[in-house]
Amino acid sequence: MATIELQNICQHFGHNAKAHVEEVVNPFAMVARLVKNMQTEMTSNVPKGAFAIDNLNLTIPDGKTMVILGPSGCGKTTLLRIIAGLMRPESGNVLYDGVDVKDIPPGERQIGMVFQNYALYPHFTAKNNILSYFRFQKHTPELDLVAQEKYQKTSELLGVDIDYLLDKKPAHLSGGEKQRVAIGRCITREPKLFLLDEPFSNLDQPLREKYRLHLKKLLRHFHITTVYVTHDQQEAMILADLLAIMNIGRIEQVGTPEEIYAQPHSMFVAGFLNFDSETPAINFLDGAFIAQELNGMVIGVRSEDIEVCDQGQISETSLRARVIDVRHNPIKNVTILCVKAGNDEMYASLPFNTRITPRDELGIRFKAYHVFDKTTGLRIQSSSTR
Ligand SMILES: Nc1ncnc2c1ncn2[C@@H]1O[C@H](COP(=O)(O)OP(=O)(O)OP(=O)(O)O)[C@@H](O)[C@H]1O
Numbered sequence: 117m118a119t120i121e122l123q124n125i126c127q128h129f130g131h132n133a134k135a136h137v138e139e140v141v142n143p144f145a146m147v148a149r150l151v152k153n154m155q156t157e158m159t160s161n162v163p164k165g166a167f168a169i170d171n172l173n174l175t176i177p178d179g180k181t182m183v184i185l186g187p188s189g190c191g192k193t194t195l196l197r198i199i200a201g202l203m204r205p206e207s208g209n210v211l212y213d214g215v216d217v218k219d220i221p222p223g224e225r226q227i228g229m230v231f232q233n234y235a236l237y238p239h240f241t242a243k244n245n246i247l248s249y250f251r252f253q254k255h256t257p258e259l260d261l262v263a264q265e266k267y268q269k270t271s272e273l274l275g276v277d278i279d280y281l282l283d284k285k286p287a288h289l290s291g292g293e294k295q296r297v298a299i300g301r302c303i304t305r306e307p308k309l310f311l312l313d314e315p316f317s318n319l320d321q322p323l324r325e326k327y328r329l330h331l332k333k334l335l336r337h338f339h340i341t342t343v344y345v346t347h348d349q350q351e352a353m354i355l356a357d358l359l360a361i362m363n364i365g366r367i368e369q370v371g372t373p374e375e376i377y378a379q380p381h382s383m384f385v386a387g388f389l390n391f392d393s394e395t396p397a398i399n400f401l402d403g404a405f406i407a408q409e410l411n412g413m414v415i416g417v418r419s420e421d422i423e424v425c426d427q428g429q430i431s432e433t434s435l436r437a438r439v440i441d442v443r444h445n446p447i448k449n450v451t452i453l454c455v456k457a458g459n460d461e462m463y464a465s466l467p468f469n470t471r472i473t474p475r476d477e478l479g480i481r482f483k484a485y486h487v488f489d490k491t492t493g494l495r496i497q498s499s500s501t502r
Pocket residue numbers: 129130137149152153155156157159160162167186187188189190191192193194195347
């Protein structure tokens with residue numbers, strides 16, 4: 117196990133690049149990068165052109181799972197590759213337990229890595245992939261014994277259903293099976309650090325859900341420091357001890373999912389972290405519409421923090437609104453309203469089956485809200501009557 121520290125990391129790509137990336141000579145890493153770049157090209161939300169990580173600092177505490185969550189192209193994989201040593205940053209330090217690992221090659225850092233494409237050895241069976249760490253060492257009867265024990269323990273932890281795929285080669289394994297073999301391969305080497313880059317992105321939804329719970333169990337069992345990269349909010353929420361929200365080369369906020377949701381540092385974080393995909397993460401409203409002294413500010417209010425009242429109960433502390441749309445969701449036990457107040461449209465989550473219909477006129481009140489500076493996007497204050 118290890119505490120990982122990133123200190124003042126800088127890395128530039130594109131036309132503002134200060135230097136060429138020093139790619140550690142590793143054919144697998146280079147192929148993975150090419151594939152990754154093609155995928156990023158196709159899906160990135162970040163403006164094309166220069167990309168920079170400037171003076172990034174981050175600590176991943178010993179034994180914790182830190183999920184790096186951010187939009188496509190914000191630099192999550194770059195960060196993971198810097199931690200792994202697959203890329204040397206232009207400047208800054210990476211420390212494992214306080215020791216600078218600049219001169220330690222990736223293969224000697226005791227890392228278990230699982231990438232999107234799993235990078236299994238195609239000519240090895242599943243069993244030999246799981247044991248590949250031992251297969252590359254000088255063969256001795258003692259090593260065979262250790263390997264057998266490790267293998268036994270790993271397959272127990274991965275679940276009984278790994279047995280039937282052991283003699284198959286990767287070409288004959290499904291995405292979920294490859295993923296289990298890749299994780300098994302990591303566990304067998306007893307890493308001090310797990311690095312996982314969207315390992316479930318090739319799986320369909322039910323399998324993703326199954327395997328992420330399985331992975332959570334494994335991570336709990338081993339207490340290995342883990343960095344998990346994803347842009348899937350549900351995955352992040354389930355797996356994270358700590359979340360780091362990333363945006364265009366910057367870590368915007370670090371904390372538990374609950375802390376970040378309750379006290380977002382910025383409009384980006386407030387609008388990005390969404391506990392419930394039924395509604396937008398937060399409603400942003402023009403401060404001036406709420407009160408004159410809030411001119412130049414933006415109000416952020418979560419859908420669950422909006423309550424409604426009859427027109428007759430509208431007071432100084434409530435706003436007039438018109439219902440645009442009503443959706444009842446019996447599974448989640450909520451009724452979602454879309455209402456318009458002034459020029460602002462917003463969503464409210466109410467108890468299931470609330471008797472409201474489109475075009476109703478009503479009053480709305482905020483139980484809690486955040487105030488953001490319109491120019492910097494930073495949170496200035498929060499208010500709650502909950
Ligand atoms: N070796 C490289 N050379 C030039 N640009 C690169 C290189 N690697 C990454 N980039 C650029 O850096 C940015 C961040 O890429 P990165 O793969 O780290 O993002 P990401 O957050 O992991 O994205 P995704 O969620 O889509 O996988 C992108 O704009 C990408 O095009």
